[in-house]
Ligand SMILES: *[C@@H]1O[C@H](CO)[C@@H](O)[C@H](O)[C@H]1NC(C)=O
Ligand SMILES: *[C@@H]1O[C@H](CO)[C@@H](O)[C@H](O)[C@H]1NC(C)=O
Ligand SMILES: *[C@@H]1O[C@H](CO)[C@@H](O)[C@H](O)[C@H]1NC(C)=O
């Protein structure tokens with residue numbers, strides 16, 4: 200490694216700050232509470248909550264909310280959009296960058312395009328979902344959706360709250376018009392899960408859900424928040440012989456094991472590693488698995504195997520559907536299957552696959568213990584990395 204130059208210091212310090220800040224999973228800000236102090240935004244605040252946007256805003260670290268007062272909201276509500284379309288329109292008013300009132304008036308070259316939550320959640324088609332912010336004559340700042348023919352519909356009114364660089368809430372004069380955001384959207388409860396799957400490479404899994412009746416449980420859980428992991432068609436094809444060996448009840452448990460009764464965005468999965476319960480969980484430590492990210496890759500680890508998330512089929516809170524590269528095998532089902540096989544054969548033939556299980560320290564409850572170990576080791580690695588970096592920095596400082 201070449202000797203670090205003094206210019207490296209600020210970036211190293213920033214990097215360490217980043218490591219510390221990204222390890223905190225909970226955010227300090229609460230948009231509902233911020234807006235509650237300002238009754239002129241009560242309608243806007245109400246709809247941020249009912250569309251679930253508030254929780255998404257609170258999860259984000261660096262965000263700007265373009266708030267609409269009750270009069271501007273009433274003009275928007277006159278359009279009688281469905282709640283889910285309204286969500287798209289409001290998410291266009293959430294910028295995934297920090298704009299304090301100062302920065303607003305000091306935009307490089309006087310104009311900028313900035314990404315919004317509408318664009319970031321993948322709901323926006325193509326490159327729509329960007330907002331044009333332009334410094335106008337007389338100190339005014341104009342705002343317009345990029346797909347609005349260059350028209351800047353709204354101007355900046357005032358700063359409502361600024362917590363640099365976590366969240367900024369700025370009032371703008373009126374709603375930003377966007378044909379893309381206002382396009383009719385299917386309501387999640389009308390979303391046909393098996394249809395979404397069959398159109399995007401997970402037809403076989405969708406068929407299994409229907410054939411087993413497990414689809415009913417998935418559908419019942421959509422409104423309250425649901426995350427689904429579907430193994431792709433080639434994966435299911437290879438798994439079929441094993442699946443056919445399961446009883447009807449075991450098949451249902453296996454399928455329910457692929458759903459979490461909670462909306463978990465990709466960002467949440469990346470930032471909050473740990474054990475999650477599934478739709479199959481019927482008691483403590485039953486049918487759970489561990490979410491663990493490895494750089495940009497999110498893995499799902501059961502006691503039997505590890506799968507990777509390879510894509511997103513649908514992300515429309517409260518429903519999100521991910522593609523995975525393996526069938527999730529719960530220890531509750533696949534331990535018994537393998538124990539029933541001849542032990543000698545399994546040792547030599549499937550050594551790699553069996554290793555995590557047979558290495559578990561105690562037969563009485565191997566799962567709990569190794570789960571704790573895994574978490575402990577992961578935590579230690581993180582701390583070790585920070586320590587190494589810290590001592591490196593101190594070393595550089597002393598030079
Ligand atoms: C900004 O967010 C970070 C991380 O969530 C938090 O630790 C910090 O307290 C927040 N800053 C303020 C001023 O609230
Ligand atoms: C945010 O604030 C509102 C109102 O004070 C409260 O009901 C809600 O539970 C808070 N949300 C979080 C995540 O703390
Ligand atoms: C500002 O304008 C200059 C000259 O047109 C251009 O080179 C530069 O990339 C622009 N900067 C930004 C941030 O758009």
Ligand SMILES: *[C@@H]1O[C@H](CO)[C@@H](O)[C@H](O)[C@H]1NC(C)=O
Nearest residue numbers: 310311312331332333349350
């Ligand atoms: C923003 O809109 C204004 C007015 O239509 C236009 O002149 C400007 O080029 C746009 N800025 C960007 C970055 O697209």
Ligand SMILES: *[C@@H]1O[C@H](CO)[C@@H](O)[C@H](O)[C@H]1NC(C)=O
Nearest residue numbers: 389390391392393394397418
């Ligand atoms: C979903 O669509 C399929 C056909 O694509 C249909 O057979 C099924 O009944 C639909 N399910 C629901 C819950 O509407």
Ligand SMILES: *[C@@H]1O[C@H](CO)[C@@H](O)[C@H](O)[C@H]1NC(C)=O
Nearest residue numbers: 439440441442444536539540
């Ligand atoms: C299915 O079960 C039978 C009998 O228990 C067993 O011999 C066979 O290996 C199993 N097949 C698969 C693919 O697990």
